[in-house]
Amino acid sequence: MDNLTNLPNADGFFGEYGGKFVPETLMHALKELDGTYSKLKNKPEFIEEIDQDLVRFVGRPSPLYFAKRLTDHYSGPQIWLKREDLNHTGAHKINNTVGQILLAKAMGKKRIIAETGAGQHGVATATVAARLGLECHIYMGAADVERQSLNVYRIKLLGAEVHAVDSGTATLKDALNEAMRDWVTNIEDTYYIIGSVTGPHPYPMIVRDFNAIVGRELRIQSVEQFSQYPDAIVACVGGGSNAMGIFYPFLEESKVELIGVEAAGSGLMSGKHAAPLNDGEPGILHGAKSYLMQDKNGQVLDTHSISAGLDYPGVGPEHSNLKDSGRANYIAVDDEEVLSSFHLVTKLEGIMPALETAHAFAALEHIAKNYKSDQHIVINVSGRGDKDINTVATMDGISLD
Amino acid sequence: MEYLLTRLDEKIVSLKNESKKALVAYLVAGDPNINSTLELMHGFVNSGVDILEVGVPFTDPIAEGPIIQAAHDRALKNNTSLNDIFLLVKEFRKKNTETPIILMGYMNTFLANSQAIKKAHLSGTDAVLIVDVPGESNLEDLGIINKNLASISLIAPTTSEDRITKICDRSSGFIYYVTLRGVTGSSHLDISEAEQSINFIKSKTSLPVFAGFGIKSPDDALNLSKISDGIVIGSSIVQMIHEQSNQKEFKKIYNYLNEMAAAITR
Structure with missing residues (x-):
């Protein structure tokens, strides 16, 4: 490679x-x-x-936290959380x-x-x-x-x-x-x-370079806390900055699997989603060539995602290259899976993730079964969910007024 | 270029021989609909326009101000595609084989249409201006070079001198000088800055330099035509097309263009 x-x-x-x-x-x-x-x-x-x-204003390093009840829930690999939600202002x-x-x-x-x-x-x-x-x-x-x-x-x-x-x-x-x-x-x-x-x-x-602090910390913390690099790192991908930040310092560690999770919105088959790496073609938008959701005439398509942060038809060009090279894999989860994952993580771990971040958690439903109990998966908890409680309440049919 | 004179080169030579400044007029194909665009193109030529610049609508036209942006949106509501525009040009050529046509648009619509450039040439298009492809880029990699089609590049007030040289080397047809920092239709014209830049560009190339972005009144037209080889008008026409689109009566636009044509020959 x-x-x-x-x-x-x-x-x-x-x-x-x-x-x-x-x-x-x-x-x-x-x-x-x-x-x-x-x-x-x-x-x-x-x-x-x-x-x-980063130390005194942002509050770094962010902890690497063992999610015990989530690990028990899936009874597969050990699940660890990189806590970017604890940064000042609540996200990476x-x-x-x-x-x-x-x-x-x-x-x-x-x-x-x-x-x-x-x-x-x-x-x-x-x-x-x-x-x-x-x-x-x-x-x-x-x-x-x-x-x-x-x-x-x-x-x-x-x-x-x-x-x-x-x-x-x-x-x-x-x-x-x-x-x-x-x-x-x-x-x-x-x-x-x-x-x-x-x-x-x-x-x-x-x-990417400014976010790579996340991956650099994880290299040290993973060795300190579980004596090896993670077997897999999972992060949500809209434009892809939190994912790139945690992936980048591991690009040359070929044993570390890198998994990006896009927004499948109402489902990949519905066309109402925001998953260009899963269901797009290379094109040019906003100054860069990358995978893009577009029609046959090269017009950019409307996207849909429950999370505003992932509701974008393009993706960072480095992710497109990582996809084509096979170094990273990109999957997609839909709005319903995301919402139930949001509730699950909140109740099991006392951590309320942003809806963007909940995409990374929702991926566990698909991939946890592929790992054994002595393996370690790190989820990048890119942000906290306070900002999303109105959306979640609406989805659940609850009025906050 | 000498061995393959395009319609655009011929027009430029004849304007030069007559010591005339060029009047370039822009409109968005498919706004309000493709039949009106065809009618307007002929009407423009009858009103003194020398070169037609046909906008290819795109969902995300980042160099355009609100007026042209809205026109792109309207054209897309009519599902105007690049293939429709090739047919439009072909139709126009049935009655007019002399007026050069430039397609102005964004890279993604050209990328999506295989052989777009070849089809553009075959339809009777003379040049392309792709707004989001910087002039010194290797256009061949992007499939834009075609010896029958001129490649127009933009130069802005912020373009550095070394890049101006590179862009001039790569360009054909003419150089399009963006007269202001801003999107299309803005209003911060600085004539003396434009004059300095245009003089520098002309020291680097024998291609004519046309000025555009922000030209609204006959006075703007006159002032800029004094320091350039021609002017490009866009937003003010697009606005008028929109205002007149219900009754499909474009006389007001033709009068305006006649005024502008008169202004630059003063």
Whole structure:
């Protein structure tokens, strides 16, 4: 197998995926960002500053926790949880924003923009912008503003402005379109903090690198706590940043199975889902070539998922390459499975996962039987579920008013 | 390019010989419907338009402002596909074999249609402008190079000098200079900055340089035509097409284009 760790190449490609497919106005800004990041990423002072923030502001390292009752429930492998839900602001998203805001600062940008689906990236961006006193604008699909109202209010409390996007499907992809248009217009003073391993080069690389702290910690913790690397690592995949962060430090450990879980929505057969790696074709959206949900004319399809954070027709280009190379496997679970998994984990472990994260848990129903009791599976608990209680209550037919 | 003059090159040579500036007009194919698009294309030419730029609708047109975005959405509601657009061009060519046609769109719709570029040429299209493929990219890898079809690239105020050189080397037909930082239809025209950039571009290429994005009034047209070889009008026309689409009466648009054509020959 080719070395997967040294990707992307200088042009931003992971195999045939990735690249920079953007309007001309953005090309200079991408080059500037690439230059700044290459210069800073190995500088001891920069690394030290991020490490300090991760420890004292984010609360890292996040624990690796043995899920005893979940393990008993499946009576298969030992199930361990990487607790990104315990990070400040409640998800892995803060790992990336803490790093990118320092790039913005180094580049002298005064204005921060970001897109958000579930609102976790919006909160994480508004949080770091508040901390540095920078103007912040968050683009969010109007449908997501509705279903993630708690996070919308958090973002506003943090001093950022939320722009509801009505165009297209009014979800994450449209928020990304609008954020890109803002960036094209305000290119001189604005830094765009992309929230996933998507978009044009160098974003998929930068967002992966800042999230790779999760996988690096897991390498140490797994050896300390169960004397080996995990037999399998499971993570949900929308754009794919939490998955890339925990997968990346294990790419060369060929015995560690990597399993990504996409949103099958109402079912893969229904067409109403958000699982491009399972049921899409390579295409170009938002600056990169990757698997994409599209029709025969190359128009991007509407997606559906119970979780706003996974409701996206594309996926990070590195995942597309990992799929084609066979290094990672990608499965999909539907909304119903996710909801019952949400309840199961909450009741058995006292941990209420985000609906995005519940996809990774739901995968256990399919894969746990393949492992023996002396094997170890790690679930990346990418975020906590407080933001989703309205959605869950509605699904369960309960009124919270 | 010398050995294969396209309709576009011929038009550019004849404009140059007459010392005329080019008027390029944009519309979105299928907005309000494909028959109106055909009628509008002929109407544009009769109103003094030299080159037609036909927008290929896409679900996620990230370089477009709200006006053109909405037109893409309307065209997609009519299920306008690239194949429909090839038929449109073919139909147009039955009555007009001279006016160059450029297809402007996004890479994914071209990727999805096998042999899109060959079909484009066969239909009577003269050039393609793919907004999300930067000008120095290796277009051959993406299947875009066709010796019968010019490949138009954008240069923006933010494009660095070394990239301008590379883009000029890779381009044919003309260079499309984006006059502002922003999406289509924005309003931050900076004539002196545009002039400087266009002069630099012209020092690197013999191709003509057309200016577009944000041109609304005859004054804008006049000012930009003084410093370039031609202008491109988009959003203001698309807005008018939408306003007139119920009664399908496009006289107002033709008057506007006549005014713009007159402005740039002043």
